[in-house]
Amino acid sequence: MKNRKIYFIIILIFYLISMRLSAQITYSIKGMVRDESNGDTLIGVTVLLKGTKKGIVSDTKGNYNLNLLPGNDTLVFSYTGYETKEIPISLNGNLFINVNLKLALTSIEEVKITGQRRFFGNMEYGREIPSINAKVIEQQNANNASDILHASVAGVWATKTSGSPGDHEKIRIRGQSSFFSSAEPLYVVDGVPVPIVNMSSLGIADLNIHDIDNVTILKDASSTALYGFQGGNGVVLIDTKKGGENEISFSTRFGIQWFDNFYDLMDTKDFLASLQLAKNNIMSRLYNYYPKITDNPSDDNWQKEIFRTGYAKEYQLSAAGTVKKIKYYLSGNYTDQEGILPNANYRRYTFSSRFSRVFWKKLVIDAGYRGSLQENKDNQDIYLGNPLLLQGINKSPCLRNTPDSLIYDQYGQVIKRMYFNYGGLNNPELPNSIIQNNNHSLRINSDVISGSARLQLTDHLSLNAMESLMLRYSNYDYNAYSVIVKSNEDVFLFNHQYNISYFNTFGKHKIDLVAAYRFYEDNLWWKVDTMQGQLNSYSYLRNSMAAYGPNGSVLRSIGSYVANASYNYRETYFISAVANLSNIQEGLHINYYSLFPSLALSWNLAKEWPFNKINWLNNFNIYANIGKSGNYPLNGLANDLYEKVQYTFGSATGSYPTVMQFANHNLKHENTDELDYGIKTSLFDKRILINAVYYIKQISNLIVQRQIPDFYGGGEQFVNIGEIGVNGMEFGIEANPIKTENFSWLFKFNFSTSKQIVKKVLDDKTMVFGNNGDVLMPEFIIKEGQPLGDIYEFENLGKWTLADTRAKNINYVKSGGMKYLNADTSNTSLSESDKVVVGNSIPKCTWNFSNTFQYKNFSLDLLWYAVQGVKKYNATRAVTFMAGTNREINNYLRDSLQAIVTGNFYQSSVFIEDASFIRLKTITISFESPKKIFGRVKYRLSLSFENMITFTKYKGYDPEATTFTDNNFSDNAIDRGSVPNPKAVYCTIGLTF
């Protein structure tokens, strides 16, 4: 025994000496690189010997193998999106080191290539593809999955259009890309594209935010070409968590929401004084039938009755780990939000599970189920604005015990309830009775089953398959004022995709090839089951497909053949080309192919002389890309409309379906062509990242409604006629200026602009979208050469003065005591042709600015968000004028009361307000336990404040809220009983076992 030991030592010494003598001896260092959080092997990790250029990239299994000379060295493991890890080695024999890389906490580098993007191959070269990781998502305190996009990346204009619980964000990527078709981006959740244009979608509200692993945004046509017919508005790719590290975590969140930015409305005393003033000075018809102060009238501020403090709570439990080689992730979530309007309530139950296993080290099978139930009760956010808000705000303060602000004629007949007799609002009901009389409920059931398989044929060649199915059933019940509507919408989505991918490195050449096939089918049915009473626009939930007719369906399928090739030389020259040949079939008539190509080039100057001499310049990419993408609307526009016709063949009467109107059987997608130039640079050890892009988009074949000649049976069809040009720039900077052991400061600033110019419209070159006599709706104009989103109203120039009368200037015209611009001087009265462009509803620029300060285990996040250069029609304020309760009207009562009772006034620039704002979206203070308590539990506490500070000139409740959410370039311009975004405080406690 002893001999053997001695013998061994001798041999070893001899061996070491001989090794020393022979300079040629090298040892190998092998190992595998994994993601620390989920154990995924990482492909393409750069392993470098520090201080040299010697290194290697991990292969497709995550293995690396380096042959090095013996000695003390340091290996540097770096991978985009992960923290770089340095491992000191003292090499005196073959080593086997497995390395786990940690996801960069507040990543300032681009994030790893994930999920769907990996499926279609490498898209990174020459394109700007931002990504948001789970950590950032958790910090955001989002209520709805779409909130994640609110202020994270450049080029995304996100609007929380309503403060109602459960409502989703309206997202516009790189400007408004359509006249009338949906401009919402496509959401792709784990490979399943989710259509947005229906009530059941409510975006991606069925997703539990905690299940989201990462969100990637494809902004330019060059990258959205992958999604062809669906990609034109941008694509938001969402990957859910797959499990990995053994962990059980529980978190709970409580929140309080409130709203306090009220209109300054008159109290009873002032209100009666104002009536008296009107009577005395101006309006002889006003007789003494309004309440007097001696009647002891009540004094209510109805705004306080229609808003309340709402509570929110959320419980989240998840477990992840590996059992019997099966990697699992299970998660359940319950969310309950009350919102700030009475009776409303939003509840969401979600369950998610995901399992995967590796077979024979080559085949990875993954399957999962995700289900959710959403119940949205008495959220009265319906088609034409929230009725409670609109009706509540027009009440006089003394309504409770005295007659309303009725205006009587000399015979005692009511001639006006309010100053302006607006049909829809002329309702003497008390707000609490309105609450009781409006019953809505929306239930959405969503089930997603998905699975994927990946077979690694060789080190370089792999096969992938992915299948998903989504079913959504939603029921909407409306019951108000004896109108009962029960409707439902069902969605069935089916997606399967296969690819073969090849990845290899030949010296300095790196090649990535993918050929993929994707088949996608989305089927929508909607039906109004019960209908009692007159169905009106108030009975539709906003975004309801029922607006397209009581029954309908869209049955559509898309098959895409995608080829993607990317190549780089020396990590300096990059080229990537994508071709997507897609076929779309819808209904009976639509069946055509279209090619969506894309090309991107990039050049990393930092690797070239003389820039490679600059130490602090890590990367300096200049790039350009060009691509084509499309947007085929999901409204069933190519479906012929049928109606039932009755006939008797001399016997019983039957009703038979016949064509009511033909659709355009040659309808095509709206086509986007885009050209981008940009730079991407990282400086000072990648502590500063700067991004700048200039893009030019040409969106043609825009769909416009057009009358059908009677000789084809009449009606209206949709034709591809319009064209808009969009251009803009994006600038983003992320920096980590301070990074010490205990303290770090990260900031991120994104700025983007967009400008959309109408290039082509139908025949007569101008389209005016009238308000159909509804004075609480603005009008719009679409004219060639002019910006999209122009609001078209009378230009109010203040009060008409004696001087104006004397001057007899034909440029101005008097109406209701007010002075308006007489744009059409052919007549001297105020007519429709006198309307002019008074503002634009699409913002010129948006920016966001986030700061993260970290001190030891405390962190403070501040997120600012701004939208600028946008105007909005404030119909809610107009209602307070009509009702005579807004304090502002006292200015008019003295000499121009007529203004308030004249319709033109409400269609004038008086109510077109600047809706630009800068908002402190969130402040979050959080604390993470430094070490486990009881040996196994880690905890996290956070306190977050929302919408606490807003700088705006807007006179309404909320410059961000709008009545309509989708489908139209004009949506952003209308605040008509829109529910404002509340202020809120959330407190989160998280425990991890």
Place this chain on the structure above:
Amino acid sequence: MRMNFLIIIPNLKRIILFLFCIVLFSDCKKIMHEEETSIGKITNYEQLVSATDGVYGRLADVINSYDFYYANVKGDDLTFNPTIYTDYYNPGRDCYKNNIFYSIYPNVWSLTYKVLASTNNIVTQFNLSSVNDKKTKEILGEVYFLRAYCYFRLTRTYGEIPIINSIDINYVVPKSSFIKIYKFIENDLILAKSLLPLNNNNSRIPNVTPHRGTAKALLSELYLSWAGYPIKDISKYTLAAKEASETIDSSSYFGFGLVNDFAYLWDSTYFYNPESVFTIFFSKPSDNPSDLSLLNNLYIGSISNIGFITAPGMPLVNLYFPPTEVNFFNSYPAGYRKDITFFNNIYVPYDSEIKRDTGYFHITHISNCNRIGYRKIFYQPYLLSKYPQYYGNHKVYILRYAQTLLTYAEAMSRSGNLNAHALECVNQIRRRSHHLDLNSPSVFDLQPGLSSEAFNDSVVWERAWELCGEPEGRWFDLVRLEMVENLPKIRDPKEGGPPNVFDKSVYYFTIPSIDTLFDPNLRMK
């Protein structure tokens, strides 16, 4: 950390596998919404039947539209009186002028093209060449027949029109020439003839849907028209005679024949009768109020606008339905047929409520009114039913066997083949008009040896009287024989008279302005 509760995983795997099987092996669309998805698609026989039935419904809408008779009203069997028609509600309903008002509200134009849209939709979805099934072919025959009738009516109302036979919308479609249009119709009818069931017994709904004989009868009308204005291809008289003759020769096989009594034509007991060649039905053969008629908006206006005589001798007020021109009425040979066709006595309500069964009416002789010549069958639904709003027994003859007999006689004569059979055909109708036995010679018969001009003249007048006020009647004869210009001469001056300029421009209506907006080619040059 080990988690024992996850032992359920194998089960979950099984569950997921099971769910996948469901997904992959079942057609979810079918499970979910078979009914909704089928609307619009015509893939099987039942859907084809349903869609074709809808075409009849569309055609019924045309005939039910207020301006369906506007073409006919330009004639003398029906006429319009500007003093009555130019009223507050209907300013300038002057059918003689191609007035703007009319072309703005083109009901018949758009409704007829809606029928055509439905037929085009069917024949596009069913490519005839790929159909082998006999029943399917038969029903496609119906569709071609209906399309042919619609174009026939349209071209005689509007002249040169665009022919639409596709369902893909084109904003600029040239007007087709008359020859092209007639050939198109001929083509459809010949196709229909070959596809349709052999006779009435075999037709899809006996007595209702067309069969081969129906197509032949309409074809003979087409040829007759073709031989006259505007094409004036007199060789077509031979073809008209041939089709009509074949129809008449096989009349018992086809199930056609004259009813013995002229009154039976509008009698609910004979609701289905062999004289109907093609008829549009609006109700069951019943007076039962539960058999709600489809005529909500009768061509004579809504029920409150019928404008019955308010009192004996008082002028007619707002009587929308066109009367017969006075001279035409006076020259109409007295006898049984005239009594059946026109009112002798008229029901006059004591007040505006029409409640005949409760005795609100009294009867007065027509001579007490300032206007004569009201055609009974227009008012029959209101007057003969116990419940005016809910009347049964309403139908509109598009084509009657009597017309086929007269077409045969005229075509034979004009093609120089006048014979005893042709004479007999006319005489049968003349005998019936006096309530005599159809087959026994009578004093009213036309005698052999008549010159062909005299014979033609007699036949044309016989058509005018027999088909008085019927949609395919007098006006189209006036047009094809270019007799419209004579109208002012034979018209009673009291009628207000047609305009002085009375030339070919009144033959056709202008194409509605709404369509000429899209396609300037459609404007009258």
